[in-house]
Amino acid sequence: MASTFVQFNPMRIRSYIFRLPLCTRGLVLVIVALWIASIPVVWLQEWAALVPKEVGITTMYRLNTFPLMHLGFLHLLFNVLALTPLLERFEAEFGTLVTLVLFTGPFGLLPGGLYVLIERGLLRSNTTVMGASIWVFLLLSSEAVKTYKANPNFTIGTYKIPTWSTPIFLILVLSFLIPNTSLIGHLCGAAVGYIWALNYIKFLVPPEKILRFIESKLNLLGRLPHYVSVDQKTYGRYGVLPTTNIPRSPEGGHRLGP
Template structure:
């Protein structure tokens, strides 16, 4: 009997895309839109890429744009496949406003700034970088630190490998098998992910009181589809959880006044 392989289901992919939260959609749209724009306007790629030798106070836009710019179609597609589920998971946990503030700000400017300083003053080089892979390794590092708490290590043959080192191993492997990849750039992204997971840079997030006030004042939950609230405990993932005013039959109640689950 021939082995059966999982078949690609376009309906599942379509359903997954339609369920993506708002900030993830915006960032994906920006990546695709900028790649399309570079076809008639190829100078946009030079305008947005991170080039250490050109960095000064007039070129700070590069720190925000370089994760959104890509060298070609395949570079963009591979990065989108890798970063989309990680972005979706991050936004589902922290909310749309937090994600938007971080990924349009410090999650690009900090690793980009550290990379620029290292290239200019330590390595005396001018390696140009662009692409969302810096976010891929940032988010992988943040996720693996959660896994490390429950599974501190995994076995590879006779060796025990600490779980938290997984992104660093992937950075090294990627730098060897993929041409024109910046090892230092990926390490800068991974380093920021570790700092985020350990809580040392949580001050980068705007105060929760301000975020709650904005959500309420602007009625973001009611106006924006696929918006993820800051207050996950109250609102769930996409707004206020549905409630029912239907009375619970006495036969369905437990002796302590709760509701019984099941028949």
């Protein structure tokens, strides 16, 4: 334990925060700002939350605002701690523009729409949800599929567990341990993460030719600090092919959702 405290260095945390890419820090700042604003403006949570029976033509915005709003400080803290490293990795891999497009559009609409469909159509219920935990499990599922391609199983005793199932196991554990977590909401986020990693919805990403044109026309790399361009991505547009020589383990993190 003593060595753990010795290794803890606040400067490393500060350095890590200042190195975060542009879209990651922007989304985290919006999440924190909305929670702070919801303290004096009490109706803000109700306005942003995903309430299945209140989603209509004029309230479709809820499908994009609900991951940004949180119930309380602990809800906010755990989600931000879990989301930040996963989102940073995603942005480093796909670039700032792609991250912005997906997390302000399809990555809210798809899991949110699926949740509304299940709640209203199958369960005839109206359970309100909010919080970035749906994004955390989306990203965890995507990482788990990548890991599965390089390392299909891990062993517990005499059992071989598929590595892609790790997020599902975590969702089930959290649903039992933490009150008021949305099992269905987390599963919807994981489902979208799986179909993203399996390339079924990669068509949602704008063509790279268009991204390059926008970046060069607006000189985004030169004007915006911490911007990750199409040419600067760590792993290429759709990631690297898995290898058996360098297995990657899935990212982990606690998720606390309503």
